[in-house]
Protein backbone atom coordinates (compact mmCIF):
# COMPACT_ATOMS: atom_id res chain seq x y z
CA UNK A 1 0.00 0.00 0.00
CA UNK A 2 1.02 3.59 -0.33
CA UNK A 3 1.46 4.89 3.19
CA UNK A 4 1.59 8.52 2.16
CA UNK A 5 -1.70 8.57 0.33
CA UNK A 6 -3.33 6.47 3.02
CA UNK A 7 -2.25 8.87 5.72
CA UNK A 8 -3.34 11.78 3.57
CA UNK A 9 -6.74 10.25 2.90
CA UNK A 10 -7.28 9.57 6.58
CA UNK A 11 -6.15 13.08 7.40
CA UNK A 12 -8.64 14.54 4.91
CA UNK A 13 -11.43 12.35 6.23
CA UNK A 14 -10.73 13.36 9.78
CA UNK A 15 -10.39 17.03 8.98
CA UNK A 16 -13.74 16.92 7.21
CA UNK A 17 -15.27 15.35 10.27
CA UNK A 18 -13.75 18.02 12.43
CA UNK A 19 -14.92 20.83 10.21
CA UNK A 20 -18.45 19.42 10.15
CA UNK A 21 -18.41 19.06 13.92
CA UNK A 22 -16.92 22.52 14.16
CA UNK A 23 -19.63 23.96 11.97
CA UNK A 24 -22.13 22.37 14.30
CA UNK A 25 -20.53 24.08 17.28
CA UNK A 26 -20.44 27.47 15.58
CA UNK A 27 -24.07 27.14 14.56
CA UNK A 28 -25.04 27.11 18.22
CA UNK A 29 -23.36 30.43 18.74
CA UNK A 30 -24.95 32.47 15.99
CA UNK A 31 -28.47 33.78 16.27
CA UNK A 32 -30.39 34.60 13.12
CA UNK A 33 -33.59 36.50 12.60
CA UNK A 34 -35.32 33.94 10.36
CA UNK A 35 -35.06 30.41 11.64
CA UNK A 36 -32.51 28.62 9.47
CA UNK A 37 -33.19 25.53 7.39
CA UNK A 38 -31.73 22.44 9.02
CA UNK A 39 -29.31 20.31 7.04
CA UNK A 40 -29.89 16.90 8.58
CA UNK A 41 -27.77 14.66 6.38
CA UNK A 42 -25.37 14.37 3.47
CA UNK A 43 -25.36 11.11 1.51
CA UNK A 44 -22.92 10.19 -1.21
CA UNK A 45 -23.20 7.35 -3.68
CA UNK A 46 -21.32 6.24 -6.75
CA UNK A 47 -24.08 5.60 -9.27
CA UNK A 48 -21.54 4.46 -11.89
CA UNK A 49 -17.89 5.02 -12.79
CA UNK A 50 -18.91 8.26 -14.47
CA UNK A 51 -21.55 9.46 -12.06
CA UNK A 52 -21.46 10.42 -8.38
CA UNK A 53 -24.56 11.59 -6.56
CA UNK A 54 -24.57 13.75 -3.42
CA UNK A 55 -27.89 14.18 -1.58
CA UNK A 56 -28.51 16.84 1.08
CA UNK A 57 -31.42 16.19 3.46
CA UNK A 58 -33.12 19.43 4.47
CA UNK A 59 -35.96 20.56 6.71
CA UNK A 60 -37.50 22.68 3.92
CA UNK A 61 -36.94 23.89 0.37
CA UNK A 62 -33.93 26.17 0.02
CA UNK A 63 -32.15 28.45 -2.40
CA UNK A 64 -28.71 27.24 -3.33
CA UNK A 65 -25.84 28.43 -5.42
CA UNK A 66 -23.46 25.99 -7.09
CA UNK A 67 -20.21 26.78 -8.86
CA UNK A 68 -17.06 24.98 -9.99
CA UNK A 69 -13.47 25.98 -9.26
CA UNK A 70 -10.27 24.54 -10.68
CA UNK A 71 -6.70 24.06 -9.54
CA UNK A 72 -7.56 21.88 -7.72
CA UNK A 73 -10.95 20.92 -9.16
CA UNK A 74 -13.79 21.38 -6.69
CA UNK A 75 -17.49 22.16 -6.55
CA UNK A 76 -18.79 24.72 -4.08
CA UNK A 77 -22.43 24.66 -2.94
CA UNK A 78 -23.79 27.48 -0.81
CA UNK A 79 -27.06 26.68 0.98
CA UNK A 80 -28.89 29.87 1.94
CA UNK A 81 -29.84 30.41 5.60
CA UNK A 82 -28.97 26.84 6.55
CA UNK A 83 -27.38 25.20 9.52
CA UNK A 84 -26.25 21.63 10.11
CA UNK A 85 -28.67 20.30 12.71
CA UNK A 86 -26.27 17.67 14.00
CA UNK A 87 -22.83 16.25 13.37
CA UNK A 88 -22.87 15.19 9.73
CA UNK A 89 -20.54 12.43 8.82
CA UNK A 90 -20.12 12.11 5.10
CA UNK A 91 -16.37 12.44 5.27
CA UNK A 92 -15.50 8.76 5.03
CA UNK A 93 -17.36 8.43 1.76
CA UNK A 94 -15.31 8.87 -1.38
CA UNK A 95 -16.00 7.90 -4.98
CA UNK A 96 -13.84 7.67 -8.06
CA UNK A 97 -14.82 11.25 -8.97
CA UNK A 98 -14.82 12.75 -5.48
CA UNK A 99 -12.04 12.47 -2.93
CA UNK A 100 -13.52 14.41 -0.06
CA UNK A 101 -16.13 16.76 1.29
CA UNK A 102 -15.73 19.79 3.58
CA UNK A 103 -18.30 22.10 5.04
CA UNK A 104 -18.60 25.15 7.26
CA UNK A 105 -21.18 27.63 8.45
CA UNK A 106 -20.52 31.16 7.15
CA UNK A 107 -21.19 34.47 8.88
CA UNK A 108 -23.71 35.36 6.15
CA UNK A 109 -25.93 32.53 7.39
CA UNK A 110 -25.06 30.37 4.41
CA UNK A 111 -23.79 26.86 4.84
CA UNK A 112 -20.94 26.13 2.45
CA UNK A 113 -20.14 22.63 1.26
CA UNK A 114 -17.05 21.94 -0.86
CA UNK A 115 -16.71 18.73 -2.85
CA UNK A 116 -13.05 18.00 -3.59
CA UNK A 117 -12.68 16.25 -6.93
CA UNK A 118 -10.20 13.93 -8.58
CA UNK A 119 -10.86 15.51 -11.98
CA UNK A 120 -13.11 18.00 -13.70
CA UNK A 121 -16.82 17.12 -13.65
CA UNK A 122 -20.08 18.38 -15.12
CA UNK A 123 -22.32 19.24 -12.13
CA UNK A 124 -26.12 19.27 -12.16
CA UNK A 125 -28.39 20.07 -9.22
CA UNK A 126 -32.11 19.81 -8.51
CA UNK A 127 -34.41 19.74 -5.51
CA UNK A 128 -36.93 17.06 -4.52
CA UNK A 129 -40.12 17.48 -2.50
CA UNK A 130 -40.96 15.18 0.43
CA UNK A 131 -41.90 11.69 -0.70
CA UNK A 132 -42.94 8.99 1.76
CA UNK A 133 -40.32 8.85 4.49
CA UNK A 134 -37.99 11.19 2.61
CA UNK A 135 -38.11 14.92 3.29
CA UNK A 136 -36.89 17.87 1.20
CA UNK A 137 -33.70 17.04 -0.68
CA UNK A 138 -31.14 18.84 -2.78
CA UNK A 139 -29.48 16.46 -5.22
CA UNK A 140 -26.11 17.27 -6.82
CA UNK A 141 -25.05 14.98 -9.65
CA UNK A 142 -21.42 14.95 -10.74
CA UNK A 143 -20.78 13.53 -14.20
CA UNK A 144 -17.33 12.74 -15.56
CA UNK A 145 -16.49 15.09 -18.44
CA UNK A 146 -15.05 12.23 -20.47
CA UNK A 147 -16.08 8.61 -20.33
CA UNK A 148 -13.82 6.03 -18.71
CA UNK A 149 -11.56 8.58 -17.08
CA UNK A 150 -8.11 7.36 -16.23
CA UNK A 151 -7.89 6.80 -12.51
CA UNK A 152 -6.30 9.84 -10.91
CA UNK A 153 -4.97 9.91 -7.37
CA UNK A 154 -6.90 6.77 -6.52
CA UNK A 155 -4.75 4.57 -4.38
CA UNK A 156 -5.19 0.81 -4.25
CA UNK A 157 -6.53 1.15 -0.77
CA UNK A 158 -9.20 3.69 -1.70
CA UNK A 159 -10.39 1.40 -4.47
CA UNK A 160 -10.51 -1.55 -2.14
CA UNK A 161 -12.30 0.50 0.49
CA UNK A 162 -15.08 1.42 -1.94
CA UNK A 163 -15.66 -2.21 -2.76
CA UNK A 164 -15.12 -3.62 0.68
CA UNK A 165 -17.84 -5.33 2.60
CA UNK A 166 -19.63 -3.77 5.53
CA UNK A 167 -18.00 -5.37 8.55
CA UNK A 168 -20.15 -5.77 11.65
CA UNK A 169 -18.33 -6.52 14.90
CA UNK A 170 -20.50 -8.43 17.37
CA UNK A 171 -19.36 -8.57 20.97
CA UNK A 172 -21.00 -11.25 23.14
CA UNK A 173 -20.77 -9.75 26.64
CA UNK A 174 -18.84 -11.51 29.44
CA UNK A 175 -17.41 -15.04 29.04
CA UNK A 176 -15.08 -17.50 30.77
CA UNK A 177 -14.64 -16.72 34.45
CA UNK A 178 -17.08 -13.79 34.11
CA UNK A 179 -20.59 -15.26 33.73
CA UNK A 180 -22.37 -11.87 33.82
CA UNK A 181 -25.91 -11.88 35.20
CA UNK A 182 -27.44 -15.21 36.26
CA UNK A 183 -31.18 -15.91 36.12
CA UNK A 184 -33.21 -17.84 38.72
CA UNK A 185 -33.11 -20.93 36.52
CA UNK A 186 -29.33 -20.61 36.29
CA UNK A 187 -29.25 -19.05 32.81
CA UNK A 188 -25.93 -17.27 32.40
CA UNK A 189 -25.67 -13.98 30.55
CA UNK A 190 -22.41 -15.08 28.86
CA UNK A 191 -24.16 -18.06 27.22
CA UNK A 192 -27.19 -16.10 26.05
CA UNK A 193 -25.08 -13.30 24.54
CA UNK A 194 -22.90 -15.81 22.67
CA UNK A 195 -25.95 -17.67 21.34
CA UNK A 196 -27.59 -14.47 20.03
CA UNK A 197 -24.25 -13.24 18.61
CA UNK A 198 -23.78 -16.46 16.64
CA UNK A 199 -27.28 -16.16 15.22
CA UNK A 200 -26.63 -12.57 14.14
CA UNK A 201 -23.34 -13.69 12.59
CA UNK A 202 -25.14 -16.25 10.42
CA UNK A 203 -27.67 -13.64 9.26
CA UNK A 204 -24.92 -11.11 8.50
CA UNK A 205 -22.70 -13.56 6.62
CA UNK A 206 -25.46 -14.81 4.36
CA UNK A 207 -26.19 -11.23 3.26
CA UNK A 208 -24.10 -10.13 0.25
CA UNK A 209 -21.79 -7.24 1.06
CA UNK A 210 -21.77 -7.96 4.79
CA UNK A 211 -19.35 -9.82 7.03
CA UNK A 212 -19.50 -10.46 10.77
CA UNK A 213 -16.62 -10.59 13.22
CA UNK A 214 -17.18 -11.94 16.74
CA UNK A 215 -15.01 -10.66 19.60
CA UNK A 216 -15.21 -14.14 21.11
CA UNK A 217 -16.37 -17.37 19.47
CA UNK A 218 -16.53 -19.50 22.61
CA UNK A 219 -16.87 -19.37 26.39
CA UNK A 220 -13.72 -17.39 26.97
CA UNK A 221 -12.71 -14.40 29.10
CA UNK A 222 -11.72 -11.37 26.99
CA UNK A 223 -10.85 -8.01 28.56
CA UNK A 224 -12.98 -5.11 27.31
CA UNK A 225 -10.20 -3.25 25.56
CA UNK A 226 -9.21 -6.32 23.55
CA UNK A 227 -12.78 -6.65 22.31
CA UNK A 228 -12.61 -3.19 20.76
CA UNK A 229 -9.08 -3.89 19.53
CA UNK A 230 -10.21 -7.01 17.69
CA UNK A 231 -13.02 -5.09 15.99
CA UNK A 232 -10.55 -2.38 14.95
CA UNK A 233 -8.09 -4.93 13.60
CA UNK A 234 -10.83 -6.20 11.31
CA UNK A 235 -11.64 -2.61 10.32
CA UNK A 236 -15.20 -3.04 11.54
CA UNK A 237 -17.70 -0.41 10.43
CA UNK A 238 -20.05 -0.95 13.37
CA UNK A 239 -19.64 -2.40 16.84
CA UNK A 240 -22.45 -4.11 18.71
CA UNK A 241 -22.07 -5.33 22.29
CA UNK A 242 -24.72 -7.80 23.52
CA UNK A 243 -25.78 -8.13 27.15
CA UNK A 244 -28.68 -9.21 29.34
CA UNK A 245 -29.76 -7.06 32.26
CA UNK A 246 -30.39 -7.94 35.88
CA UNK A 247 -32.21 -6.00 38.59
CA UNK A 248 -33.16 -6.72 42.20
CA UNK A 249 -36.84 -6.19 41.33
CA UNK A 250 -37.90 -9.18 39.19
CA UNK A 251 -40.66 -7.18 37.51
CA UNK A 252 -38.10 -5.02 35.64
CA UNK A 253 -38.14 -6.05 31.99
CA UNK A 254 -37.58 -4.98 28.41
CA UNK A 255 -34.68 -4.22 26.08
CA UNK A 256 -32.46 -1.12 26.21
CA UNK A 257 -29.86 0.29 23.83
CA UNK A 258 -26.91 2.42 24.93
CA UNK A 259 -24.44 4.70 23.19
CA UNK A 260 -21.44 6.38 24.77
CA UNK A 261 -22.03 9.55 26.76
CA UNK A 262 -19.88 12.60 26.13
CA UNK A 263 -18.45 12.40 29.63
CA UNK A 264 -17.17 8.97 28.75
CA UNK A 265 -15.77 10.32 25.54
CA UNK A 266 -13.86 13.05 27.30
CA UNK A 267 -12.15 10.81 29.79
CA UNK A 268 -11.28 8.34 27.05
CA UNK A 269 -9.75 11.14 25.02
CA UNK A 270 -7.65 11.99 28.03
CA UNK A 271 -6.50 8.40 28.31
CA UNK A 272 -5.62 8.26 24.64
CA UNK A 273 -3.64 11.43 24.88
CA UNK A 274 -1.54 9.69 27.49
CA UNK A 275 -0.70 7.04 24.92
CA UNK A 276 0.43 9.24 22.10
CA UNK A 277 1.31 6.48 19.69
CA UNK A 278 -2.22 5.12 19.86
CA UNK A 279 -3.78 8.53 19.70
CA UNK A 280 -1.90 9.53 16.56
CA UNK A 281 -3.15 6.36 14.91
CA UNK A 282 -6.69 7.05 16.01
CA UNK A 283 -6.96 10.56 14.71
CA UNK A 284 -5.74 9.53 11.31
CA UNK A 285 -2.09 10.24 10.94
CA UNK A 286 -1.97 13.56 12.74
CA UNK A 287 1.01 13.30 15.01
CA UNK A 288 0.25 14.65 18.44
CA UNK A 289 3.86 14.92 19.50
CA UNK A 290 4.30 18.51 18.44
CA UNK A 291 0.86 19.72 19.41
CA UNK A 292 -0.63 21.11 22.51
CA UNK A 293 -2.41 18.38 24.46
CA UNK A 294 -5.53 20.50 24.69
CA UNK A 295 -5.75 20.80 20.90
CA UNK A 296 -5.24 17.08 20.52
CA UNK A 297 -7.96 16.41 23.04
CA UNK A 298 -10.35 18.77 21.25
CA UNK A 299 -9.65 17.03 17.92
CA UNK A 300 -10.40 13.64 19.44
CA UNK A 301 -13.52 14.95 21.13
CA UNK A 302 -14.85 16.36 17.86
CA UNK A 303 -14.21 13.07 16.09
CA UNK A 304 -15.92 11.23 18.91
CA UNK A 305 -18.88 13.63 18.91
CA UNK A 306 -19.56 12.67 15.28
CA UNK A 307 -19.18 8.97 16.11
CA UNK A 308 -21.57 9.26 19.07
CA UNK A 309 -24.12 10.93 16.81
CA UNK A 310 -23.78 7.96 14.41
CA UNK A 311 -24.12 5.57 17.33
CA UNK A 312 -27.29 7.28 18.57
CA UNK A 313 -28.85 6.98 15.11
CA UNK A 314 -27.80 3.34 14.79
CA UNK A 315 -29.16 2.71 18.29
CA UNK A 316 -32.54 4.21 17.56
CA UNK A 317 -32.90 2.13 14.37
CA UNK A 318 -32.05 -1.05 16.31
CA UNK A 319 -34.39 -0.06 19.15
CA UNK A 320 -37.24 0.53 16.70
CA UNK A 321 -36.85 -2.97 15.27
CA UNK A 322 -36.43 -4.57 18.71
CA UNK A 323 -39.69 -2.87 19.70
CA UNK A 324 -41.49 -4.91 17.06
CA UNK A 325 -40.69 -8.21 18.80
CA UNK A 326 -39.87 -7.30 22.39
CA UNK A 327 -40.97 -5.02 25.20
CA UNK A 328 -38.67 -2.01 25.57
CA UNK A 329 -37.36 -0.86 28.92
CA UNK A 330 -36.42 2.52 27.44
CA UNK A 331 -37.97 3.95 24.27
CA UNK A 332 -34.96 6.19 23.62
CA UNK A 333 -31.29 5.30 23.26
CA UNK A 334 -29.58 5.76 26.64
CA UNK A 335 -26.10 7.16 27.05
CA UNK A 336 -23.56 5.85 29.51
CA UNK A 337 -19.86 5.45 29.97
CA UNK A 338 -19.25 1.89 28.76
CA UNK A 339 -15.64 0.99 28.03
CA UNK A 340 -16.54 -1.13 24.99
CA UNK A 341 -18.25 1.85 23.32
CA UNK A 342 -15.23 4.14 23.39
CA UNK A 343 -13.67 3.62 19.95
CA UNK A 344 -13.56 7.19 18.61
CA UNK A 345 -14.02 6.20 14.99
CA UNK A 346 -16.47 3.26 14.99
CA UNK A 347 -20.18 3.74 15.74
CA UNK A 348 -20.82 1.48 18.74
CA UNK A 349 -23.89 0.46 20.70
CA UNK A 350 -24.55 -1.80 23.65
CA UNK A 351 -27.82 -3.78 23.69
CA UNK A 352 -29.34 -5.05 26.92
CA UNK A 353 -31.49 -7.69 25.22
CA UNK A 354 -33.79 -8.38 28.21
CA UNK A 355 -33.75 -8.94 31.99
CA UNK A 356 -32.45 -12.31 33.15
CA UNK A 357 -33.86 -11.38 36.57
CA UNK A 358 -37.39 -11.42 35.11
CA UNK A 359 -38.76 -15.00 34.99
CA UNK A 360 -40.62 -14.56 31.67
CA UNK A 361 -37.65 -12.89 29.99
CA UNK A 362 -35.27 -15.52 31.31
CA UNK A 363 -37.51 -18.11 29.69
CA UNK A 364 -37.50 -16.11 26.44
CA UNK A 365 -33.73 -15.76 26.42
CA UNK A 366 -33.29 -19.53 26.83
CA UNK A 367 -35.42 -20.19 23.77
CA UNK A 368 -33.52 -20.64 20.52
CA UNK A 369 -36.55 -19.43 18.60
CA UNK A 370 -36.71 -16.20 20.62
CA UNK A 371 -32.94 -15.71 20.23
CA UNK A 372 -33.40 -16.05 16.47
CA UNK A 373 -36.17 -13.42 16.44
CA UNK A 374 -34.01 -11.08 18.45
CA UNK A 375 -31.01 -11.63 16.15
CA UNK A 376 -33.19 -10.87 13.14
CA UNK A 377 -34.59 -7.69 14.73
CA UNK A 378 -31.10 -6.42 15.56
CA UNK A 379 -29.82 -7.11 12.04
CA UNK A 380 -32.92 -5.46 10.54
CA UNK A 381 -32.12 -2.38 12.62
CA UNK A 382 -28.54 -2.33 11.34
CA UNK A 383 -29.67 -2.67 7.71
CA UNK A 384 -32.26 0.09 8.16
CA UNK A 385 -29.57 2.37 9.57
CA UNK A 386 -27.14 1.70 6.72
CA UNK A 387 -29.86 2.10 4.13
CA UNK A 388 -30.94 5.47 5.53
CA UNK A 389 -27.37 6.68 5.19
CA UNK A 390 -26.60 5.40 1.72
CA UNK A 391 -29.63 5.66 -0.50
CA UNK A 392 -31.51 8.65 -1.81
Ligand SMILES: [Zn+2]
Pocket residue numbers: 173174180181189242243244
Ligand atom coordinates in the same frame (compact mmCIF):
# COMPACT_ATOMS: atom_id res chain seq x y z
ZN1 LIG B 1 -23.56 -7.68 30.78
